[in-house]
Every structure is written in structure tokens, then in C-alpha cells.
Amino acid sequence: MLQAEAVSLSYGSKCILREINFSIRDIVRPGLQQGQVVSLIGRSGIGKTQLFRVLSGLQKPSSGRIAIRERRPAETGKGVIEVWQERTVEPGDMGVIFQNYYQFGWRTVRQSLLLAAKQNKALAGIEEEAIREYAGRFDIADTMHHYPAQLSGGQQQRVSIIQQLLKGADFLLLDEPFSGLDICVLDKVTELLLQVSLSDELKTLIIVSHDIPTAVAISDTVFILGREAGKEGSTIVREIDLMERGLAWRQDVRQDKVFSETLAEIKTCL
Ligand SMILES: Nc1ncnc2c1ncn2[C@@H]1O[C@H](COP(=O)(O)OP(=O)(O)OP(=O)(O)O)[C@@H](O)[C@H]1O
Ligand SMILES: [Mg+2]
Numbered sequence: 001m002l003q004a005e006a007v008s009l010s011y012g013s014k015c016i017l018r019e020i021n022f023s024i025r026d027i028v029r030p031g032l033q034q035g036q037v038v039s040l041i042g043r044s045g046i047g048k049t050q051l052f053r054v055l056s057g058l059q060k061p062s063s064g065r066i067a068i069r070e071r072r073p074a075e076t077g078k079g080v081i082e083v084w085q086e087r088t089v090e091p092g093d094m095g096v097i098f099q100n101y102y103q104f105g106w107r108t109v110r111q112s113l114l115l116a117a118k119q120n121k122a123l124a125g126i127e128e129e130a131i132r133e134y135a136g137r138f139d140i141a142d143t144m145h146h147y148p149a150q151l152s153g154g155q156q157q158r159v160s161i162i163q164q165l166l167k168g169a170d171f172l173l174l175d176e177p178f179s180g181l182d183i184c185v186l187d188k189v190t191e192l193l194l195q196v197s198l199s200d201e202l203k204t205l206i207i208v209s210h211d212i213p214t215a216v217a218i219s220d221t222v223f224i225l226g227r228e229a230g231k232e233g234s235t236i237v238r239e240i241d242l243m244e245r246g247l248a249w250r251q252d253v254r255q256d257k258v259f260s261e262t263l264a265e266i267k268t269c270l
Contacts, residue, residue, distance in 0.1 A: 001026050001204060002055075002089075002171065007064035008233070009050055016047045017054070018233030020064070022223050024204060027243065035203035037193065039215035042225030043270050047234040048208045049099075051225065052175045055206065057091040068093060070170065094171040094206075095164025097157075099179065103148035109159055110144040113166060120168035127166075134162045138192060154185040158192070165196065171204050172196070178211040190218050198249075212266055216259065220248035224269045238269045 002024040009017040024038050042048050053059035055066055066089040074083045103112060110131070117127035135141040138158045143151055151159065157177065164172055177193070178186055197205055209215040216222060219242055226237035242248045245258050253259050 001069050002206075003067045004055075005064050005067060007051075007054055007061045007066065009047075009054060009059070010062045010233075015233035016050050017061070018231065018235045020051065020235055022236050022239065024206070024221070027220060035197040035205065036221070037197050037205045037207065037219045038221045038223065039207045039209060039219040040223050040225055041209055041212055041215050041266070042234065044210055046225050046227070048210070048225060049175055052173060052208045055089070056094050056096045056173050057089040058096070065089075068171070093169065094173045095167055095169035097160045097164055097172065097174045097177065099176045103156060103159065105148055108145050108147055109140065109151070112159065112163060113144075116163040116166040120166060122168055123166065130166060131162075134165060137195075138162055153180060154188070157181075157189065161192070161196070165203075171206060173206045173208075175208045176210070177207060178209055178214045186214065190214060193218060213254070213263060216242065216247070216262060216266070217253050222266070224266060226269050238266075240266070 004020050004022050007017060007020040008015070024036065027036055040048055040051060050059065054061050057066070067086055068089050069084050069086050070093075071082045072085045073080045107115070113131045113135075114127060117123050117130055123130050132141075135144060138161070140155055140158050140162070143155055143159075148156060148159075161172070161174075174193075177189060181189060193205060193207075196203060207215055207219065222240040222242060223236050224238040224240070225234050227234055228237065240262065242262070245262065247253050247256065247259055247262065250256075
């Protein structure tokens, strides 16, 4: 569905990212449809936000590319059918949720959400309905006529997430969605992101974070961004399949011994 192909990024002579290769495949569970949650983790300053920018298409890599596969209507002799097409990522392909949840200060929540919904052809004519549904589900129905300055950090974050969901992108990219949240809000956000992936089978969530326990608890796959001895720049040093370890899609995962062992293993790679 998404592939990083030998992505490197340098600023002048300073190499930040080196030869990054990974792919996000579509996981299919028997009898169940759901989206995927992938985390890119690594210590502070390692290059996560830079990789986030490359993935979003907002930053061109110095070499290599991010390829995405998407469903596209195609004309055939028998009418229009959906086919998979591969191409290089462009700005706007992904729903991007920045760390500071930037919102336009002069628009109310409702106005911002309506603007997002209008960008999604699938919602033509039912924008208001879709907004009401998400606002209820994510508990911001009371804030529809508020301006961003009148919202709490957690509310702003939920508005940002709904905005991107309304736009209808298949990929949601989140930079540090767990930072600066108190423990109660953190639980709520984790639950909400899980809800998004569970309720919409076609969404892929890519989370960039240094909060390793939370990232591991919510993901089905983890990629570790780190350094290799004697080499400049950061690269993917390990991929961990949490599904294989029985750690994916579970609420009680933190109590599992394998969960603590996995965290210990990750620490040795950072
Ligand atoms: N425009 C730039 N020119 C040169 N170096 C840069 C530029 N932007 C970022 N860097 C460097 O890239 C490296 C990676 O930064 P990045 O913001 O991606 O780290 P991070 O892993 O997201 O850290 P954190 O967990 O603290 O958010 C840092 O060493 C930073 O100084
Ligand atoms: Mg960062």
C-alpha cells in the first residue's frame, strides 16, 4: 500500500536519513476488515519528523521516493471499474496531523470541518450529516461554534483528526499524537485512534512517536529509526511484527509479558 524506496535526505553535507526502505502491506484478518496502525519510533533528534515530512510529500527526499498504491476508477470495455495504481506520493495525498494541531483562528470548528468535508466527493450532499456523526463519536458536538482559541489541546487534536477523516484520505499521518497529553486524555486518544482503524477498514494510520509504550500498545507493526555503527544518518534498523507476537488489536496488551519483553528489545535498538 505504501513503500519507502531507498529514501535519503541530506541538508548540505549533513545526512539526516539514509537509504530508508520499508513497506506497509495490507493486513487481512480472516472474517474481519480493519485498517492498519504502523508506528515509526526512535529517540529524540533521530529524524522522525523529517521522515514524517517526506512521507507526507511535503519534503522531497534527496534521493529515493515514497510510492503509494491507490484505487482509481478506470474505463474498461465493460464500464468503469476500480483498479490499483502505483505512483509517487504528492502533498495532499495523506491526511496530515501535525504536532501542534494548527487550526485557522478565524474559523469555527463547524466551518473548518465543513471546508474539509467539501473536499471529499464521496460526501457531496451529506457533509452536515457526516460532521454530526464524527462530532458525536469523538465528543466535540458542544464545541461546534467555538473558535480554536476556545478549545482545549485535546479538543483541538480531535478536531484535527476529524478534519482529516472528513477529507477522506486513505492514509492518516500523525506526528507525536501522544505528547503533551495527561494520562486520561492519552487513554482517550489511544482509544479513538484504535476506533478509527477498527471502524474504517481502508484507513492506514502512520504514527511517528518517541512514546514507545503507547506506540507499541496501539500498533500492529513498528519500525525503529536508529543509527548503524560507523554510518552517517538514520535508517530503519528493525521492523517488529506485533501481530505475529500476538500483541496487536488488544486492549489489555500492556499486561502481557511479551509486551514488556518487546519494549526491552526496542530499547536495545535505539
Ligand atoms: N532544515 C534543516 N537543516 C539542517 N538540519 C536539520 C533541518 N531540519 C532538521 N534538521 C536536523 O535533523 C535531525 C532530525 O530532526 P527531527 O526533527 O526529524 O527529529 P525527531 O526525531 O523528530 O526528534 P523529536 O523526537 O525531538 O521530535 C536533527 O538533528 C535536526 O537538527
Ligand atoms: Mg519530531
